[in-house]
Amino acid sequence: MAKLYFVRHGKTEWNLARKLQGKNGDSPLLEESYLETALLGERLKDISFAKIIVSPQKRAVLTAQTLIEEFNEVPPISYDAGLKEFGLGELEGVLIESAIERYPEQMHHLRNNPHEYDPEEFQGETYPELIKRSSQVVNEAVAQHPNQDLLFVAHGMTLVTLIQTLSGKPLEQIRKAGGIDNSSLSIIEVSDAGYELILWNDTAHLDSFK
Template sequence: MTRLYFVRHGKTVWNLEGRFQGGYGDSALLEESIADAKKTGKALKEVAFTQAFSSPQKRAKDTATYIIEESDQVIPLTEQDGLREIGFGEWEGQLFSYAEELHPEEYHNLRSHPEKYDPSAFGGEDYLTLIERSQQVIKEAVKKYPNDNLLFVAHGVTLITVIHSLLGENTREIRSKGLLSNTSVSILDVDTNDNYSVVAWNDTSHLEK
């Protein structure tokens, strides 16, 4: 049995401002989020991780680094481009209201009907492409590190997309439980038959301590 720990990066300036922060946009972690990332590391201190993976984007890498530092373990960290956030094209860095005004149907579909979401008009990335690249990272890691504990630090849309798809759910269910909270922990187990099951979902109890 392999156990997968998924952590969304800490809250950033753009998160606070309500801006799109996709696969090619970035902003700094808030001070409170650095503290939350450290709390996450302390909460995972008893888990013996073999390997950690993060998106190459700074907000995810920084979160992963704080977690590892606080875990008191030597955990190798590998950047994986497949863990980038979904690409938002021309929406990157813009306020949510910008997309809602210019592309109201796709703004609605992004959040409520992912199976209908078509970002081609503004150069964005669709969910099926995101599923393919993110699943590849997870499945290769599971194959390489069987029966180990693995840490993945990435982004809101990327994580819910890959988790729901690994559980065998279809595209329309990706947003059914909303986004994961910043620095939350979600856990999946994988058996030898490549069956995935939920152990924990969007756990933020460690942030309240």
């Protein structure tokens, strides 16, 4: 059966500084992130991916480029805005603590109650909007490459929402398993029955780096 591999980009300066980094914000990867991503690339190097689909944001692009440097065979790569990070509107680049102070209820819902999250006050994106655009990317890729393995490189909020939705979780449950780590790997298996999550937020490749 075909598998879908999902990689979150390496840790950035804004991640370290605890700044919100959405679909318009961006910051450089930390130097250690290139080393961590290379270890993940080594883990994936023997898989024959039909395609790699990457968020066009710089932190994801650099992560993908570092991954393929380790691959034995480099597949075609495309960039799709549907995989960009969750749009946080006026809060992008703001310290997480400051955002919580300004919008305590919505920041709580963002992480814990997606079905109650309403970002209208700060012109953010809604969960249904994120689900629609990101799921479309995956479903179209699977239709175009049936029975073939695919690799997606994107962002934390986007990937948590996308992976849990594909695996059948309703909106109110997509945050129950928590977030995913930088440079982590998650895998969904594709069959006639649909999508099944078989690996979640795995960082075993980083054990030698710790």
